Amino acid sequence: MATRSGALPERPVPFPARLPEVVWRAGVDLNPLDVRDQDDVRWLESLVWPEQTHRLERLRGAVRIARAEPPELVRGDLNATVRQLVARSPEGATPVVFHSAVLSYLPPAAVEDFAATMRTLPGHWISNEAPATLPAVARQLPDHSVTSGRAAFALALDGRAVALTGPHGQSLDWLGA
Numbered sequence: 756m757a758t759r760s761g762a763l764p765e766r767p768v769p770f771p772a773r774l775p776e777v778v779w780r781a782g783v784d785l786n787p788l789d790v791r792d793q794d795d796v797r798w799l800e801s802l803v804w805p806e807q808t809h810r811l812e813r814l815r816g817a818v819r820i821a822r823a824e825p826p827e828l829v830r831g832d833l834n835a836t837v838r839q840l841v842a843r844s845p846e847g848a849t850p851v852v853f854h855s856a857v858l859s860y861l862p863p864a865a866v867e868d869f870a871a872t873m874r875t876l877p878g879h880w881i882s883n884e885a886p887a888t889l890p891a892v893a894r895q896l897p898d899h900s901v902t903s904g905r906a907a908f909a910l911a912l913d914g915r916a917v918a919l920t921g922p923h924g925q926s927l928d929w930l931g932a
């Protein structure tokens with residue numbers, strides 16, 4: 756992933772030396788799309804703006820990967836399902852719950868419920884959301900990153916803000932340890 760220079764001081768992104776071994780994947784959505792379904796893929800492709808061919812290529816690459824190793828798809832509300840899903844992760848594995856651009860669709864009380872659940876579950880919680888959706892994360896951000904008007908998400912690990920990101924994964928400004 757590329758980093759972007761800007762108002763924030765440049766900090767090296769601590770890229771891991773190796774990728775984690777992923778032993779099980781599951782995803783939940785109110786309306787999950789299946790990469791094995793051609794209509795679902797065409798719908799996703801139609802959401803990419805016409806001139807953004809790099810995003811189309813990235814989407815098609817992701818579709819190829821997901822087709823080779825399809826995750827288990829669960830239809831439902833994240834608050835109603837996340838606890839049971841995490842409990843199903845294989846013994847000895849570290850569950851990691853990741854979400855991006857999802858919590859802003861929930862009422863604040865449901866976001867609070869979800870954050871409270873995540874604080875009690877084993878493993879790790881990685882959130883990539885508009886800062887306003889998770890106030891506890893927003894409070895840790897440098898002031899100018901929220902007020903500059905730049906479209907940026909906050910990436911947090913276990914509720915600790917670690918980076919500002921481009922909403923479509925196009926940039927990563929590391930905030931430090």
Ligand SMILES: C[S@@+](CC[C@H](N)C(=O)[O-])C[C@H]1O[C@@H](n2cnc3c(N)ncnc32)[C@H](O)[C@@H]1O
Nearest residue numbers: 783784785786831832833834854855856857860
């Ligand atoms: C903007 S899309 C983000 C999709 C994906 N995470 C990404 O970054 O490309 C928001 C998604 O959240 C899902 N969603 C909204 N409310 C939800 C809920 N309560 N439980 C599960 N999924 C929900 C929607 O169905 C939609 O697919």
